Amino acid sequence: MSADTIAVRSDEPKRAPAWQWLAGLGAALVAWGLVYSQLIPASEWLVSLLPVARTSHLGEALAFFFYDTPKVLLLLTLIVFAMGVVRSYFSPEKTRALLAGKREGLGNVMAAGLGVLTPFCSCSAVPLFIGFVSAGIPLGVTFSFLIAAPMVNEVALGLLFGLVGWKVAITYLGFGLGVAIVAGWVIGRLKLEGWLQDWVKDIHAGDAMVIPDEQLTFVDRIRLGIEAVKDIVGRVWIWIIAGIAAGALIHGYVPTDLMVKIMGADAWWSVPAAVLIGIPMYTNAAGVIPIVEALLGKGAALGTTLAFMMSVIALSLPEMIILRKVLTLRLIAVFVGVVGTGILAVGFIFNMLFH
Amino acid sequence: MKEVKVLGPGCKRCEATEMMVKNAASKLGIDVKVEKVTDYAEIAKFGIASTPGIVIDGKVVHAGGLPKEDALETWLQG
Numbered sequence: 121m122s123a124d125t126i127a128v129r130s131d132e133p134k135r136a137p138a139w140q141w142l143a144g145l146g147a148a149l150v151a152w153g154l155v156y157s158q159l160i161p162a163s164e165w166l167v168s169l170l171p172v173a174r175t176s177h178l179g180e181a182l183a184f185f186f187y188d189t190p191k192v193l194l195l196l197t198l199i200v201f202a203m204g205v206v207r208s209y210f211s212p213e214k215t216r217a218l219l220a221g222k223r224e225g226l227g228n229v230m231a232a233g234l235g236v237l238t239p240f241c242s243c244s245a246v247p248l249f250i251g252f253v254s255a256g257i258p259l260g261v262t263f264s265f266l267i268a269a270p271m272v273n274e275v276a277l278g279l280l281f282g283l284v285g286w287k288v289a290i291t292y293l294g295f296g297l298g299v300a301i302v303a304g305w306v307i308g309r310l311k312l313e314g315w316l317q318d319w320v321k322d323i324h325a326g327d328a329m330v331i332p333d334e335q336l337t338f339v340d341r342i343r344l345g346i347e348a349v350k351d352i353v354g355r356v357w358i359w360i361i362a363g364i365a366a367g368a369l370i371h372g373y374v375p376t377d378l379m380v381k382i383m384g385a386d387a388w389w390s391v392p393a394a395v396l397i398g399i400p401m402y403t404n405a406a407g408v409i410p411i412v413e414a415l416l417g418k419g420a421a422l423g424t425t426l427a428f429m430m431s432v433i434a435l436s437l438p439e440m441i442i443l444r445k446v447l448t449l450r451l452i453a454v455f456v457g458v459v460g461t462g463i464l465a466v467g468f469i470f471n472m473l474f475h
Numbered sequence: 476m477k478e479v480k481v482l483g484p485g486c487k488r489c490e491a492t493e494m495m496v497k498n499a500a501s502k503l504g505i506d507v508k509v510e511k512v513t514d515y516a517e518i519a520k521f522g523i524a525s526t527p528g529i530v531i532d533g534k535v536v537h538a539g540g541l542p543k544e545d546a547l548e549t550w551l552q553g
Contacts, residue, residue, distance in 0.1 A: 211525065211538070211539050212524040212525040212538075212539060213523065213524050213525065213538055213539070215524075216524050239525075239539065239540065240525075241486075241488075244524075244525050244526050244539070246484065246515050247482075247484070247515060247518050247519065247523065247524060247525065247526050248524050248525060250515060250516075250518075250519040251519060251522070251523060251524030251525075252524060254519055255524075319516060323516055323519050323520070340543065344540075347541070445515065446515075
């Protein structure tokens with residue numbers, strides 16, 4: 121996120137009354153719908169202005185790009201806003217209070233679910249990890265949260281829903297939660313508490329705080345939604361455009377039969393290959409989903425594609441480097457191994473089910 | 476003199492929070508000493524699980540995300 125995306129408000133004018141906020145919100149939604157309904161004609165018109173044959177490879181790629189870029193940005197804005205409002209009802213401190221004292225098993229399920237709903241940014245991953253573990257939440261339950269939070273987020277679900285369809289989005293939600301729950305449970309069974317960095321084990325955290333609610337009004341929650349849009353969309357738009365450009369190239373240039381051969385359901389080795397390729401790739405959900413859309417459109421198998429997507433998002437090197445401060449290398453290796461195995465299983469199961 | 480601690484590993488949000496504290500204090504004419512706490516172990520001792528956090532005279536008043544401007548002023552005056 122760049123410095124200018126966070127507006128430090130000072131000398132703020134007197135707040136508008138709630139009804140004005142509601143009217144403004146309604147007007148914005150109507151405008152959103154109008155713009156969204158005009159995307160196909162607008163993109164076709166743009167391509168027709170260029171000296172490119174519409175049916176050529178380049179024409180296909182450009183039409184994909186001109187249509188998808190505003191579509192993805194519009195969808196993302198709406199989804200991030202809605203989730204910003206929903207998330208104002210949750211906080212990591214409340215989640216920790218809910219999880220403290222929960223048994224493994226039920227705790228893993230709750231942690232994965234709360235991972236989707238609790239506001240979480242990767243720069244908070246270490247304080248959150250320490251805050252959870254030092255409050256007595258089992259390591260495996262903490263991992264369920266840390267796996268679900270980035271993997272099954274609102275950006276991933278919303279874009280899958282909008283670009284690929286609700287069936288894939290629901291399936292991704294189910295299996296993403298499944299991987300987080302099972303992987304966390306397995307890590308908990310392995311009893312690896314001793315593999316934390318020494319200084320983490322020595323922390324005697326203060327009493328786990330639950331900050332008294334800051335008495336948010338509905339207008340405050342709308343404002344939090346708008347701030348989430350400024351923050352998240354301001355940060356990920358560049359990834360999205362890069363992702364759509366890659367998707368456009370795939371859409372325009374990669375022959376379908378080649379894709380079926382490499383990423384089709386018959387190529388069993390493509391699932392582990394997709395997971396391995398995904399680890400060093402670092403983008404967030406917003407960047408990878410346009411690629412997923414293009415891959416699926418060219419006949420890539422659903423399981424292989426989902427495995428690729430989960431691997432890119434859930435097993436990212438930068439996050440491991442951040443977690444290295446609290447986890448030993450052995451523990452990180454176990455984490456990658458368990459989560460990677462879960463993703464592999466998802467890939468194979470899907471390719472079998474949707475063959 | 477109020478002692479304010481801003482807890483956070485040094486992300487943009489934490490810097491923005493520090494600026495907000497300083498702005499609000501000078502607007503209200505309150506004498507504050509602002510200290511940034513970036514060490515993870517130190518942050519953990521305050522019992523929060525999300526950053527940035529704000530501690531005023533030893534009491535945690537906020538954790539996670541930017542504070543609300545009017546809430547911040549209330550805390551500083553309290």
